[in-house]
Amino acid sequence: MEWMTGALCARADPDLFFAVGTAGPTLREELAAKRICVRCPVLRPCLAWALDSGQAHGVWGGTNAEERAALRRRRGPGAPRAPLSTAAH
Template sequence: MMGREFVPVAGREIAAAGAGAVGDVGEWWSQARCRGLPTEMFFVPDGDRGRSRLVREKRAKRVCQSCPVLRQCGAYAVSAGERHGVWGALTPMERAERRVLLGIEEALAAGA
């Protein structure tokens, strides 16, 4: 993914992931503030830990904070089970916590 342009959800079928609650992909992702920015701004390398990881995540979250589709993006990422990157100002860990609280994790594991 390094060096590629970040296009949130580009071309992905999200209907099975609860798109009804999130909205059609064409309704929100084209307005995302991150659209066109380098992918590596939102996806921290697996080996990146500690302070370096926190700095990268904080930088990505700053972009998200002023995004007009912040809520839709975060809702999509939680419901779709996105496991990587910062989506809707939420890190993978923050999204995992929300999935557990909402009971989504079990549904994803069961293939719902």
Template sequence: MSDTTRLPGAFEHHWSWQVEGACRTVDSSVFFHPTNERGAAAKHREQMAKSVCARCPVLAQCRQYAIDVREPYGVWGGLTEDERRVLLARRRRRHSRAFA
């Protein structure tokens, strides 16, 4: 489940970028894996999702949103949940070294 405590609130300007997303015209199943999807099928679906993201005018906003709220599922801003997890772990390590 997403951590909604990090959401910016009900201010329209925080959410308006979503109406410009290239994903709005694509079936959401491209971005979220079905139960037990593995291997080549998962890679293919992820590549399809990333190709939509690659042409999206709000890719940066989408990626930042997914990182800010620690979105646990799906491809957001061109990154899978695993890629976002790795990115966050790297940031935490950098941050902890900076204050060590």
């Protein structure tokens, strides 16, 4: 996971990427984390790793847990890893 050394989140508050809750301040923190992700040079490998390793919490590769679950469903079980769209959320 050499890509992690270039991640912008490594220089940010980790609590921003793992906010607890579903409303108010949590949503603001999630959006702030995603703004960091959008500028990150390792967004794609981060998202691919989060999908492949089944990360169920936090913001990874510009996505939250629900967005990654939807991406995994679209890929289907046993599907080969394909390039992912990394449009900003």
